[in-house]
Amino acid sequence: MAILPRHIDDAAKAKALYLDNLKPEEAKADWLFAVREARDFASNALRASNYLRDIAAALTVDARHSLVFRQLLSPPLSQDQFKLVCPEWSKTSENSGKALSEAAARSTATAIYSRLDYTLAPWITGRRAATRSDITLFLKVVAVLLAMQRIQTARRKRLANEQEDAVVSLLGQYGWTRLPSKTIDIRAAVPAKHFMHKTRFATATTTPQEVDIACGLPKTYVLAMECKVTNDETNSVKRINDVLKKAEAWKKHWGTFVITAALLQGVIAPKDVQRLTDADVEVFWSHDLENFMQWLAEKL
Structure with a gap:
């Protein structure tokens, strides 16, 4: 399948910002x-x-x-x-x-x-x-x-901490309520417009899978968002594979009630971004967090 132009554009912007950070x-x-x-x-x-x-x-x-x-x-x-x-x-x-x-x-x-x-x-x-x-x-x-x-x-740890802190801060600014982290094993664990940072989702066949940000949506839906910073295109393969593995485990256990997302930053191959969207993973970028907040607002 052809790589969507928007993936190429966003990957180029993320790479330019990463290089500027060096x-x-x-x-x-x-x-x-x-x-x-x-x-x-x-x-x-x-x-x-x-x-x-x-x-x-x-x-x-x-x-x-x-x-x-x-x-x-x-x-x-x-x-x-x-x-x-x-x-x-x-x-x-x-x-x-x-x-x-x-x-x-x-x-x-x-x-x-x-x-x-x-x-x-x-x-x-x-x-x-x-x-x-x-x-x-x-x-x-x-x-x-x-x-x-x-x-x-x-370097990736520093950027990852900054990336997650930015999301947590923005959610707070938009009126989202932070809950203490705990293993999510029932559908109503995260009420709408509430979120957890660094928590775990129960799965049917594997140990609970950690998620960076869990956002509660209406009707007991939850967005499970993985924040990924990559240093190069080779590294991005491993990070994207991690997201896809978790998405599959959550889908088997929760069906469509868990929506998997990836917040990306750094040097990422457009083809890897395409792999995420092909697997029905929502893709957001650290350089466009307002788009993420708009997406959330449309779901509420």
């Missing part, structure tokens, strides 16, 4: 945020593993520590690359924080130790306690390595 001040703020976050990750992994002496123990508590450990390899490995050298390791567990089994943790630790850059942890080969200068250098180097990978995520 000013030196904002870019520096994103980088410093990513470094601070990465330093916290590295510090937690260091303590959980008894300063790298027991990596397996850390992974049986929280597999997210492997995000840090992968940066210590020579050279560092991506998730897909590490999965090739250690099939027992779980990419899903690292992403979710689920603990690895003891067997998987031991295999993962063995793979890490075999490729570890011991210049980052000289106390291990020196069979001594880590000094303050050892830890300072370790955190400095690992934080930069990890932040280089996570800078795009940091």
Whole structure:
């Protein structure tokens, strides 16, 4: 199906605004945020593993520590690359924080130790306690390595927070009432002209799916809106797929009583916007929030 011209125009506007947002001040703020976050990750992994002496123990508590450990390899490995050298390791567990089994943790630790850059942890080969200068250098180097990978995520998080805050603020200005977030498991949970921020919708076959903004409409209809900021067209595929997955789960459980919407911002391929509308997902843009409010007004 041909891509609608309006999708091409809106995607071009969103991209131009995203590029305008990449000013030196904002870019520096994103980088410093990513470094601070990465330093916290590295510090937690260091303590959980008894300063790298027991990596397996850390992974049986929280597999997210492997995000840090992968940066210590020579050279560092991506998730897909590490999965090739250690099939027992779980990419899903690292992403979710689920603990690895003891067997998987031991295999993962063995793979890490075999490729570890011991210049980052000289106390291990020196069979001594880590000094303050050892830890300072370790955190400095690992934080930069990890932040280089996570800078795009940091930028997207900042923009996503601003995007959601703008929607919440605008709803309040138009007289919408904010309700405490809770799992929505009955049709009348969100009355007309009320909304929830960061709540969950029950589904029939999966765990409750989180939604960024839930707006109550007349006759117990609810708009479930996902706010999506993307850094590039490749990233947009993942974000759009997330919306489509949730839309399908909600449709199976709620039928037409849940209307799925996506609020888009950043660099998004017009073909991905088309995929949303083809799946009956309402599409709105952060650069035209008034259109979203007009849509809501017409539904009331």
